[in-house]
Amino acid sequence: MSISLLADIGGTNTRFVLANNNCDVLFDSYEAFRNTSAESPELLIKRYMKRQGIDSCDHVVLALAAPVNEEEVVLTNHNWRFTVKSISAASMSNDVLFINDLEALGYGLSELGAEQLQHLAGPRSLDKKGPRIVIGAGTGFNAAIVTQLENGEHFVKAMEAGHMTLTVETQDEFELWQYLAKGRGRASVERAISGRGIEQTYQWFCQRNSTPVVHMNARDISIAASNQSDLMAEKTMQTIANIFARTIGDLVLAFLPTGGIFLSGSVTRAMMPWLRRASFFDAFVAKGRQYDLMHQFPLYILNDDQAALHGCKIAAKQHSLRLRGM
Amino acid sequence: MSISLLADIGGTNTRFVLANNNCDVLFDSYEAFRNTSAESPELLIKRYMKRQGIDSCDHVVLALAAPVNEEEVVLTNHNWRFTVKSISAASMSNDVLFINDLEALGYGLSELGAEQLQHLAGPRSLDKKGPRIVIGAGTGFNAAIVTQLENGEHFVKAMEAGHMTLTVETQDEFELWQYLAKGRGRASVERAISGRGIEQTYQWFCQRNSTPVVHMNARDISIAASNQSDLMAEKTMQTIANIFARTIGDLVLAFLPTGGIFLSGSVTRAMMPWLRRASFFDAFVAKGRQYDLMHQFPLYILNDDQAALHGCKIAAKQHSLRLRGM
Numbered sequence: 001m002s003i004s005l006l007a008d009i010g011g012t013n014t015r016f017v018l019a020n021n022n023c024d025v026l027f028d029s030y031e032a033f034r035n036t037s038a039e040s041p042e043l044l045i046k047r048y049m050k051r052q053g054i055d056s057c058d059h060v061v062l063a064l065a066a067p068v069n070e071e072e073v074v075l076t077n078h079n080w081r082f083t084v085k086s087i088s089a090a091s092m093s094n095d096v097l098f099i100n101d102l103e104a105l106g107y108g109l110s111e112l113g114a115e116q117l118q119h120l121a122g123p124r125s126l127d128k129k130g131p132r133i134v135i136g137a138g139t140g141f142n143a144a145i146v147t148q149l150e151n152g153e154h155f156v157k158a159m160e161a162g163h164m165t166l167t168v169e170t171q172d173e174f175e176l177w178q179y180l181a182k183g184r185g186r187a188s189v190e191r192a193i194s195g196r197g198i199e200q201t202y203q204w205f206c207q208r209n210s211t212p213v214v215h216m217n218a219r220d221i222s223i224a225a226s227n228q229s230d231l232m233a234e235k236t237m238q239t240i241a242n243i244f245a246r247t248i249g250d251l252v253l254a255f256l257p258t259g260g261i262f263l264s265g266s267v268t269r270a271m272m273p274w275l276r277r278a279s280f281f282d283a284f285v286a287k288g289r290q291y292d293l294m295h296q297f298p299l300y301i302l303n304d305d306q307a308a309l310h311g312c313k314i315a316a317k318q319h320s321l322r323l324r325g326m
Numbered sequence: 327m328s329i330s331l332l333a334d335i336g337g338t339n340t341r342f343v344l345a346n347n348n349c350d351v352l353f354d355s356y357e358a359f360r361n362t363s364a365e366s367p368e369l370l371i372k373r374y375m376k377r378q379g380i381d382s383c384d385h386v387v388l389a390l391a392a393p394v395n396e397e398e399v400v401l402t403n404h405n406w407r408f409t410v411k412s413i414s415a416a417s418m419s420n421d422v423l424f425i426n427d428l429e430a431l432g433y434g435l436s437e438l439g440a441e442q443l444q445h446l447a448g449p450r451s452l453d454k455k456g457p458r459i460v461i462g463a464g465t466g467f468n469a470a471i472v473t474q475l476e477n478g479e480h481f482v483k484a485m486e487a488g489h490m491t492l493t494v495e496t497q498d499e500f501e502l503w504q505y506l507a508k509g510r511g512r513a514s515v516e517r518a519i520s521g522r523g524i525e526q527t528y529q530w531f532c533q534r535n536s537t538p539v540v541h542m543n544a545r546d547i548s549i550a551a552s553n554q555s556d557l558m559a560e561k562t563m564q565t566i567a568n569i570f571a572r573t574i575g576d577l578v579l580a581f582l583p584t585g586g587i588f589l590s591g592s593v594t595r596a597m598m599p600w601l602r603r604a605s606f607f608d609a610f611v612a613k614g615r616q617y618d619l620m621h622q623f624p625l626y627i628l629n630d631d632q633a634a635l636h637g638c639k640i641a642a643k644q645h646s647l648r649l650r651g652m
Contacts, residue, residue: 143580149475160579163616165572167491169512174500186495188614246491253486254469254580288514290489 002058005049005091006312008101009041010065011077011139016048017309021058023317030306035078042082042090049091056092061312061319063104065139073098077139099315101308102144105134105264106156107318108311109146109302116304120263121281123298130258133251134302135161137244138265141190145255153318156311162190167246176239179204192243195267198222201240205232222270240267241274245283252297253287264302272301328384331375331417332638334427335367336391337403337465342374343635347384349643356632361404368408368416375417382418387638387645389430391465399424403465425641427634428470431460431590432482433644434637435472435628442630446589447607449624456584459577460628461487463570464591467516471581479644482637488516493572502565505530518569521593524548527566531558548596566593567600571609578623579613590628598627 002021007014018029029052038044041062049055066076072083088096099107109132132146141162147155166187168174180200181187191197195218202221206213211232215221224230225237248261263275274280285294304310328347333340344355355378364370367388375381392402398409414422425433435458458472467488473481492513494500506526507513517523521544528547532539537558541547550556551563574587589601600606611620630636 147473157582159582160616160619163613164576164579165493165495167493168500168503169491169507171500174494174497181495184614186612186614250490251580253490254577256483256485286512287489288510288512290486293486 003054003056004059004061004313004316005045005057005093006061006063006309006316007041007045007048008063008104008306008308008312009035009075009080010101011035011075014041014044015306015309016045017306018052018054018057019313019316023313025309025313030309032305035080040082041080042086045087045090058093058095059316059319060087060091060093060096061316062087062096062098063101063308063312064098065101068098068100097316097319099312100144100158102134102136102142102158103156104308104311104315105136105262105302106132106144106146106158106311107154107314108304108307108309109134109262110154111310111314112302112304112307116302116307117262118301118303120275120299120301121284122261122295126260126298127258130260131255132259132262133255133257134262134264135248135251135268136265137193137263137267137271139195141193141267143251145257146259148259154314156315161251162194163188165189166192166243167250169246173239173243175208176201176204189247192240193247193267195219198236198240198267198270202232202236205235205239218267218270226273237271237274238279241271241277241280242283244271244275245280246286248299249284249287249294252284252294253290257297260298260300262300262302264307268301275301329380329382330385330387330639330642331371331383331419332387332389332635332642333371333374334389334430334632334634334638335361335401335406336427337361337401340367340370341632341635342371343632344378344380344383345639345642349639351635351639356635358631361406366408367406368412371413371416384419384421385642385645386413386417386419386422387642388413388422388424389427389634389638390424391427394424394426423642423645425638426470426484428460428462428468428484429482430634430637430641431462431588431628432458432470432472432484432637433480433640434630434633434635435460435588436480437636437640438628438630438633442628442633443588444627444629446601446625446627447610448587448621452586452624453584456586457581458585458588459581459583460588460590461574461577461594462591463519463589463593463597465521467519467593469577471583472585474585480640482641487577488520489514491515492518492569493576495572499565499569501534502527502530515573518566519573519593521545524562524566524593524596528558528562531561531565544593544596552599563597563600564605567597567603567606568609570597570601571606572612574625575610575613575620578610578620579616583623586624586626588626588628590633594627601627 004019018026143161144158180191198218225233330345341358344352469487470484506517524544551559
């Protein structure tokens with residue numbers, strides 16, 4: 001039996017699972033580790049393989065929170081560097097594939113069941129052949145586009161949407177934009193829609209209202225806003241939710257994803273109470289003459305820690321079919 | 327011999343050409359008419375067919391400056407309304423295909439020779455398999471994405487990029503944004519990057535500088551700016567060119583078009599002297615950490631009145647192969 005090792009290496013945790021030659025995930029093989037528990041991903045892979053009682057793998061697919069087009073991968077939020085060669089040596093595999101984590105989520109979409117998806121707004125029926133976008137808002141911001149080809153395969157491509165220009169629509173937002181742009185000359189989307197963006201926006205609200213900064217991280221700010229225990233935190237979450245809605249709307253006009261918009265990431269989860277408000281959908285559809293068009297796109301929340309692993313499996317399958325010329 | 331009638335129906339002119347069953351354009355069949363010379367597109371088609379000595383066509387492909395997903399097409403800038411049925415009756419053809427004019431340009435890209443493309447900036451070599459975007463800036467603003475499939479066919483899709491939020495980076499630009507947003511609550515990309523956008527931006531510069539409005543239309547404004555005969559016109563063209571560069575840059579981050587960016591339309595042509603300045607490319611690549619990435623995309627000007635007709639031909643070919651199940 002051939003064995004595939006699938007891993008999702010995030011900024012904080014690494015998740016593993018094994019799959020057989022039919023690309024069925026092996027029951028009970030799922031394990032998650034803190035990245036800080038190992039000195040390198042190579043050592044973490046060896047540890048996992050030992051625990052699973054395997055010496056080598058036929059295929060390895062790693063979903064990475066990093067650009068994967070360079071020879072050496074430098075993880076975006078953890079001090080790990082590695083190459084296809086070093087992972088190949090650690091896993092005793094000749095077939096190692098790196099994919100971007102948002103691309104993995106994109107591949108995983110087709111296998112998600114109703115319990116892993118939460119309908120947020122727009123039509124409930126998905127145009128299964130229509131293009132989809134998966135948006136990740138967490139440490140950073142990005143989007144991947146998923147197109148279904150005529151042979152049923154999915155073509156998935158991550159963009160650099162987090163680096164697009166941050167938009168503003170009010171004088172207050174423009175002042176926030178200037179604060180976020182300080183020392184850089186510009187503010188990109190992920191300067192606002194990210195964990196760090198929430199923290200900086202909160203600091204900006206505290207500063208202009210001469211209020212002490214009580215909360216230091218995005219998680220505490222979102223909790224204080226939910227509890228209504230800190231007005232500056234509430235203003236922060238409302239402002240970021242509004243910018244998030246507008247930004248998603250702009251990406252919808254760029255990609256026309258009739259197959260749906262799938263929101264993921266820790267910032268998406270922290271913003272859930274705000275995403276459910278009518279004001280969020282109002283800001284999303286506020287595209288002038290395209291107001292009606294904007295109602296045609298289903299918005300979903302992607303609730304699954306293992307979605308990227310499912311995506312690795314599908315990417316591995318497509319990759320190996322392609323290698324075999326099928 | 328089977329005959330295809332190809333037409334590009336713009337807001338002002340309609341261009342025709344015939345093609346044979348191999349989709350080769352018939353020499354000498356090209357003709358262009360002012361839309362005002364006929365009461366309806368049906369009558370114009372009949373007139374053209376009569377002049378060419380044909381009674382019926384096997385295929386008809388129309389490239390339209392209008393959304394084509396509705397049953398009835400309403401031309402964006404000319405008072406013509408028509409349907410597949412009415413065009414079918416006029417042309418005596420059972421196979422009528424409507425495509426968006428930017429999609430037609432997208433299909434046409436693959437057939438353009440060096441003389442129809444003018445290199446503007448970025449690498450000169452095109453990644454022929456990479457995705458391309460064609461951007462039209464004229465009466466309105468839009469973009470289409472062109473992806474080459476594994477079978478060599480092109481998949482082309484027009485977006486609604488003109489309705490995305492107009493970005494700003496300075497207090498002056500935000501004040502212009504507010505002027506353009508007046509009565510609407512928001513300003514979209516095409517409120518600035520269009521003929522009307524040039525006119526309104528010029529009026530805004532005149533108003534804030536207490537200078538009389540000398541020029542009424544975009545063409546005159548661009549000529550006065552080129553001549554350096556009107557400082558407000560110069561400021562206008564420089565501002566719009568800067569916004570154009572930034573907007574193209576944002577679309578590049580959304581689509582990563584390694585196959586190239588192709589600029590077309592009357593506003594693109596009017597802005598040529600500004601597009602050639604170093605400040606244009608500087609604004610295009612000013613994407614923070616993505617500065618190096620931004621140098622990897624070739625920028626071209628598309629110089630061909632007949633490019634959309636070439637695109638109709640290719641669309642017709644793909645369409646008929648698909649109908650025949652090939």
